[in-house]
Amino acid sequence: MASTLAHLVNHQVRLAARPSGLPVAGDWQFTEEPVAEPAEGGVLVKTLALSLDPAMRGWMNEGKSYIAPVGIGEVMRAGGVGVVVASKAPGFAAGDHVSGTLGVQEYCLVPAEQLRRSGLAKIDLRLGTVTQWLNVLGMPGMTGYFGLMDVGQPKAGETVVISGAAGAVGQTVGQIAKLRGCRVVGIAGGQAKCDWVVQELGFDACIDYKGGSVKDGLKQHCPNGIDIYFDNVGGEILDTVLTRINRKARIIICGAISQYNNTTPVQGPKNYLSLLVNRARMEGIVVFDYADRYHLAIAEMAGHLQAGRMKSKEDVVTGGVAAFPGTLGKLFTGENFGKLVLQVAEA
Numbered sequence: 001m002a003s004t005l006a007h008l009v010n011h012q013v014r015l016a017a018r019p020s021g022l023p024v025a026g027d028w029q030f031t032e033e034p035v036a037e038p039a040e041g042g043v044l045v046k047t048l049a050l051s052l053d054p055a056m057r058g059w060m061n062e063g064k065s066y067i068a069p070v071g072i073g074e075v076m077r078a079g080g081v082g083v084v085v086a087s088k089a090p091g092f093a094a095g096d097h098v099s100g101t102l103g104v105q106e107y108c109l110v111p112a113e114q115l116r117r118s119g120l121a122k123i124d125l126r127l128g129t130v131t132q133w134l135n136v137l138g139m140p141g142m143t144g145y146f147g148l149m150d151v152g153q154p155k156a157g158e159t160v161v162i163s164g165a166a167g168a169v170g171q172t173v174g175q176i177a178k179l180r181g182c183r184v185v186g187i188a189g190g191q192a193k194c195d196w197v198v199q200e201l202g203f204d205a206c207i208d209y210k211g212g213s214v215k216d217g218l219k220q221h222c223p224n225g226i227d228i229y230f231d232n233v234g235g236e237i238l239d240t241v242l243t244r245i246n247r248k249a250r251i252i253i254c255g256a257i258s259q260y261n262n263t264t265p266v267q268g269p270k271n272y273l274s275l276l277v278n279r280a281r282m283e284g285i286v287v288f289d290y291a292d293r294y295h296l297a298i299a300e301m302a303g304h305l306q307a308g309r310m311k312s313k314e315d316v317v318t319g320g321v322a323a324f325p326g327t328l329g330k331l332f333t334g335e336n337f338g339k340l341v342l343q344v345a346e347a
């Protein structure tokens with residue numbers, strides 16, 4: 001076996017420095033290593049595609065969070081889908097498709113003691129494509145599903161507003177809310193994204209925050225106020241939504257991408273007293289807390305995909321791991337249209 005792997009080279013992207021503001025080229029280091037055989041209990045995975053996530057920006061910072069920062073010199077953390085090349089672990093065999101924390105590299109050697117932490121799990125490509133397993137059937141889909149269902153607790157007839165509506169998390173939230181009988185209003189950057197969520201995903205309306213006033217859009221499209229706000233962006237948009245919430249509204253704090261590259265302190269909500277007036281609540285969500293229930297959401301959403309009740313859109317960039325630094329920035333300018341995926345090898 002060793003002889004069949006010996007000729008393979010693993011190209012990697014490592015964190016070289018902690019960025020200030022938007023990451024720059026100097027924050028990354030490109031390395032290569034020979035590919036090694038897994039030891040007893042371990043698995044070697046060839047990366048097919050990587051998930052590029054806004055959270056990556058947070059993982060590059062020093063400091064306490066829901067997960068340890070990526071260390072300087074370490075391979076950049078990334079979720080991905082791959083194929084098992086060699087396995088000495090029960091439950092995995094060469095040729096299996098898997099998802100897990102593979103890192104920004106072409107091959108991931110997962111030792112026995114890291115198998116659980118890396119979340120390595122077999123995936124069934126009959127339920128969805130490789131890229132859908134990084135989107136609606138993957139981490140962003142799980143975030144949208146459990147954030148909406150567990151924290152939001154939507155009821156038919158309620159009005160749900162979603163920022164980052166055309167993104168990975170947003171597209172799942174909006175479609176699940178529609179399937180639960182809610183009125184769904186998105187907020188997204190640009191007419192093309194707004195048209196897509198309305199025409200293709202069936203949202204009731206979408207407000208282009210780059211082309212007009214969010215306040216006016218909410219007045220027009222949420223005549224009965226807002227019962228649930230799924231917040232992906234924070235900042236000014238969160239503050240504006242707070243002025244239109246209903247009594248007992250639920251605000252899901254999923255992310256605050258407008259704040260991730262700040263070099264000044266995070267802008268907190270000025271209008272938070274609206275929570276008091278409206279007996280409303282604001283609650284954060286971390287997707288990993290729902291890992292033991294992922295299979296339930298996957299089964300439901302795979303069923304919706306297959307029956308044509310749900311759609312998914314992925315923005316797939318080619319160029320392999322070398323294209324990672326240049327591609328990550330798209331998330332923060334809104335250049336991605338759909339779940340941002342980096343293709344590393346042909347499936």
Ligand SMILES: NC(=O)c1ccc[n+]([C@@H]2O[C@H](COP(=O)([O-])OP(=O)(O)OC[C@H]3O[C@@H](n4cnc5c(N)ncnc54)[C@H](OP(=O)(O)O)[C@@H]3O)[C@@H](O)[C@H]2O)c1
Pocket residue numbers: 053054055139140143164165166167168169170187188189190193232233253254255256257258259285286287288330331332333334335336337338339340
């Ligand atoms: N809590 C969790 O467990 C968890 C898990 C996954 C993701 N998240 C969070 O969920 C959010 C969405 O993630 P995603 O993977 O679905 O990303 P995404 O929406 O697919 O991509 C990011 C989008 O954010 C928007 N954006 C960028 N800068 C913005 C700004 N200054 N103001 C408003 N919008 C801005 C852009 O869309 P426009 O073109 O529409 O501006 C961009 O396309 C992020 O905040 C992420 O951190 C949280």
